[in-house]
Amino acid sequence: MAPVSKLNAVTLSKPVTIDGEKVVEITLRKPSPGELRGLSMIDVLRMEVDTMFKLLPRITQPPLSSVQLSSEVDLGDFNTMAQQALLFFVTPEQAEGLQATP
Template identity: 45%
Template sequence: MTAARMNSVALSTPIKGTDGKVITEIEVMKPTAGALRGLQLAMVQMQDVNALAKLLPRITQPALSTDQVWDLDPADLADLANRVSLFFMTPEQLVMIQIEHQTG
């Protein structure tokens, strides 16, 4: 799986974009230190919903608004949160996940 596909989330419940178009897929970009400004890193890593509601608008394409994050289907929010978690893993941890996924 390529890095681009790995960071793409197909929504199980599409949402409306701010332009009125339907959003069916969201790309999650690796946050910079600036994107994490004002957030507690531990809360982001624990997938705290409030922290994600602040972070996701900064690192998604199309850029989600905070209201759109709150309107996400819980399964889609969990999928996005899992993608964000991958950014905080070392390369070795990511390799272990890929190995487990292939053998599991």
């Protein structure tokens, strides 16, 4: 499993309850190719909502269910997680062009 860094963490604006505990930070990990089965890469890259409801539960730690994503997670937090997930699909060379310059 790939190491997880704080760069992959999303601080939620509104906590969600997972296994009876309030969670304020969700970490995303890079999916393996097998975890993308049944998903259209085009839909992932277009951040199609239905596709994100399938992808995010596979890569969030602690795991969020699609029900939690649709009913408990703030829209802004959902958008941030979807954007963060897209960064796993670029190479380090491509990512260099995505970083802001001062």
